[in-house]
Amino acid sequence: MTSIEIGMLGELDVRVAGAPVVIPGGKQRLLLAALALRPGRLLTTEELIDRVWGEQPPDTARTTLRGYVKRLRTGFARAGADTAIEAVPGGYRLCVEPEDVDLERFRTLRRDAAAASAPTGSGPNGSGEQVVAGTHGHAGELQRLGDALSRWRGRALSGLEPMPWVTSAADAAEEEYLQVCERRAELRLEFGQAERAVSELRPLVTAHPNRESLWARLLLALHHSGRTAEALLTYDEVRRTLAEGLGVGPCASLRAVHERLLREDGPQRDPALGGVRADTARTQATVSGDRAGTDLDGTAAEATTDPAPVAGIEPSTEVQAGQEPADPLPGRQRELAALDGALGAGRARLVVVDGPAGVGKTALVSHWVRSAGTTAARPRFPGGVLHVDLRGFHPEPPLTTVQALTDLLIQVGYEPERLPADPVALGAMLRRVTARSRTAVVLDNARDAAQLRPLLPGGTSAAIVTSRNQLRGLVAREGAVRVTVAPLGARDGARVVAALAGAEAPEPADVYELVDLCDGLPLALRIAAEELTRGGSRGPAWLASRLGAEATRLDLLDTGDVETGMRAVLTRAQDRLTPAQAELLHALAAEGKLDFDVDDVAGLTGRDRNEARTLVRGLVMVSLVAQRGPDAFRLGDLQRLAALERRPVNVR
Template identity: 75%
Template sequence: MTSIDIGMLGELDVRVAGAPVLIPGGKQRLLLAALTLRAGRLLTTEELIDRVWGEEPPETARTTLRGYVKRLRTGFSRAGTDTAIEAVSGGYRLCVCPEDIDLERFRALRREAAEVSAPATAWRNGAGEPAADGVPPGRRGHAEELRRLQDALARWRGRALSGLEPMPWVVSAADAAEEEYLQVCERRAELRLELGEAERAVSELRPLTTAHPHRESLWTRLLLALHHSGRTAEALLTYDEVRRMLADGLGVEPCASLRGVHERLLREDGPQRAPSVGSRRTAPAPPATAPATPTRPGETRPGEVPPETGQQGGDHGPATGAVVTVDTVAAAAPGSVSGPTAAADAPHPLPGRQRELAVLDGALGPGRARLVVVDGPGGVGKTALVSHWVRSAATETPEQNLPQPRFPGGVLHVDLRGFDPEPPLTAAEALTDLLVQAGCAVSELPADPLALAALLRRATARNRTLVVLDNARDAAQVRPLLPGGTSAAVVTSQNQLRGLVARDGAVRVSVRPLGPQDGARVLATLTGVTPGDPADLYELVDLCDGLPLALRIVAGDLAEDLTHGGEPDPALLAGRLAAEATRLDQLDAGDAATNMRAVLTRAHAQLTPAQAELLHVLAAGGKLDFDVDDVAGLTGRGRNEARTLVRGLVMVNLVAQRGPDTFRLGDLHRLAAVERRQADVR
């Protein structure tokens, strides 16, 4: 029989004998997905009608359903197989083996992984014998379990059934698959710790905690991984950030397991060995059959055992697989591991940006996202972040266990001038620039933008290429420039470009201003200044709102003192910047690209009159921290209308959202908005 492969972990992907089969969008894809989720079993006509149309099927649903089945069969037949969909009494059945479906293969590998890792208690109780190399059987089993889990994770291309109409059963199936994926990732982290690979665990957990900030079981493992890497101080700071995030966003405290790990780290003064992974055994969670009920962190759904009582977050069912429980980890006895490497102690070239870099690294790995949006306020360092990541990705070597360069087709870059004094690039201008970089001759390029876009997609479909679209104005400017095939694009913008997330499946990475410590590291790195009182540098960071561009301008002022034979005096410079009337004058390096006043006000042109008026009212009143009720009171609007109004400021990063209905206006943005309004009035 001709082989059929159906991919559900990501967009629905169908291949017969390795060749892709085109499945038309909409209802036919829903039909095939429904059959695939129940592969080999009957789905009645009524069940299929419900899955394809929901609660309001058309009167012709049965006839239309038969037509959809016929078209799917025709597509399979043209690809070389005639037996994919079978009509049986009362309905239809998809005739494929479980191993032909990536979701089922993912689950099978997970089960196999749980079976190969022998309980560590067998070794402790004398039931196991060491091999000739002296390696305990349990440890060898853990390495094999990790290998099989890695095989399972390699099949994950993104959220299951991406691109399908969000019918309740689609959302339920996708949520269930994502829960299984996260449990496998958590188990992988536990095995990394058991095998002494704490640094690898940190790099793998970072993007997961960013994507799932309210999943406390991930944070628990990240704290332990940081601790085992010799970075206990960073683990404690991370816990404090998580605690504030949960309190501000959800009004809850961290769960008992997370608090327990925090208390353990406060008691211990060095990295500890991870606990044995065989002391508790639970099974992988069975696929969910109903939409999951949302819960707050630390709360459980009906029938679910909370993590602190002995099962890994969300796991339930008969005990057949080896899993490290969170409470076991928190209570593990101390042991010994090797200390941190020199590289771990070395200063990071972009202080405070390790998480964003890790997200980029995870999102743009093989088989991962094809579109990433990096957004943030003006001067926050979006371009610098992406440029640094591109350089590191371009210099990856075979020693890093990569079979080939991440982007064998190279890197194409264009500045779209979306937030710039100059007019934004047109689609034709940007496409011409990218195609010339790709090796096309200008004289051979068509004039029509649609033809140029098609040519770019063909040129980038040959080899995986990275297209960097810097400083985009909006989603409409970006869409014609997206590459083809498996190539990827990274877009930087002050606009959050939520349309690219909603319609094009982009992964969004928001870059925030630096905190006091990371900002002080930037100043110290750029100037070599080591003041007796670090509070002086912290004050400079605060006066610069933690924006790296402003910090670099300040660093230039400090370095100027050295040039003239004097001693840098952060306290004196902080005193000058404290004068609000001249602060933006101080933060000017002499051109439009490095003038904080200009950088901070470029997004104002995209505001509606009502949004611009709200920004002025907030700035004039010195209202830095505010909520929806404040906006309603200041504007005389209802809460819903006020929320919509302030959302416009958030979407171009002029205001930061701190919680569900709480916001913050940066001090520099306040000063710039007041000056801009005064200039407009004059």
């Protein structure tokens, strides 16, 4: 097949077998750009009409669109590419590989760069602590970042009609470009290349004078070059520019760099920026509390990190000695810092917070959104926060696309009766309104990726998703950052109980046992703590003894509410299992297999190891089973009890 190359990082550039192809201006270029943003994938006719004409397409839009496609095909055919655009049921697709589009190649190189410095294995003695790649990995990362930046010819999609989706796509690409530039500057400092960092940052701060993160890196690069006085004068210039142009002062990270320059006598080799470490810039981060996990192929699932908070946010969840927060989230500092690292500086536009039922995903995101809005020197989300419960794992049916989009648009001020019933039109409205100002869209309790994709916002706005489903498709296709929430350890769980029950236990071991019987799940611990507040003189030891009876444990953790009772919450994800997966879960529960491996699964099911691995993968992906190692897994005790009660129809 004749090679086709599409350049989008700059003006639209099309080449067939290396020779340029002229694409007429106007609507045909919009059409080709829309197809190239999703190379090899279907765009429906309705989507393309929306991309080409916007909210007011002509009555002849479908016919005209077919004409534009025909002209594009003719142009490609003359250049030797006869099958460039394929008509498929419902729409069209551009017949190229993602790597043939420079924007996708840029993103691939960026992911490769992050992978070059990603953690590579488990710590000694099977501790599960990740080993972070050293200087060699960072050298590979620096080279790949340079390769990615070499693809950049200018602002993406330059010269196209400024449709909202064009502006949104260009803004998103530019944000990625600036993040790569900032990361390269950090690595330059790590390798003692401060002068090169200065020369690369100078034109960037000129082009983006209000991007304080670039200025912060320039100040550090000047400092590391032995030009601290110049760095201090530059800070004063930035401070005046911000005050006169925007009426604001420098953000917390920029102030922190300035204070550091005043404290230090000479250049330092530490490239940390106001608390932002190199490993917080990873495109994927799984934070697992006390328990680290690996993917089914034996490699690290995603980089397990312990990122420091992004400058500009002082985490409100840090608990001072002798003091508990009003809405306690002990043990979640790492997860909160991961959200800071992904969203604090606008790095990510899509974050998936996954974990088992009752682990506190919604509480974590709600807490982070509140703290992000109240402690930042400048609002992280000037467009506000939108929230919708998608009811993916809920007693009631999941929200439809129309229901979810309608809910979100009502929150931004649209009158319900003025909203269309067409999901494509509703999605376009949401993307358009969220492209105006960075907005946080919390998509809570999602069922799967298909439910989510039509709800993603536009521009630099961010979607924060919670789900029991790991939603790996969003990581693979949309580049989502994953933050996995694991059950609490004994000490953090005890702090939750103490905070909610109102007093410290006289014997900590009793509370630790209570935490263990609740599997460290915050929802179960809240129910247990509520039981303690009603128990008069009865304490944790009494409740632990009652929960120790397996036959009645789930009864004691029942609230009489199908949304919050542990039995109902734990069994909801089982409705999505295949018969074979349900049979495996029940077999594991019946055998009391809390910690097991692939060989155990093979023995229980009569399958070979590959089939057994595939089967248990289905349980892992909806958080019914946790992965502890390459072929090692854990079934929570409460989940085991819930699975025992729900015997699959084909299990005797």
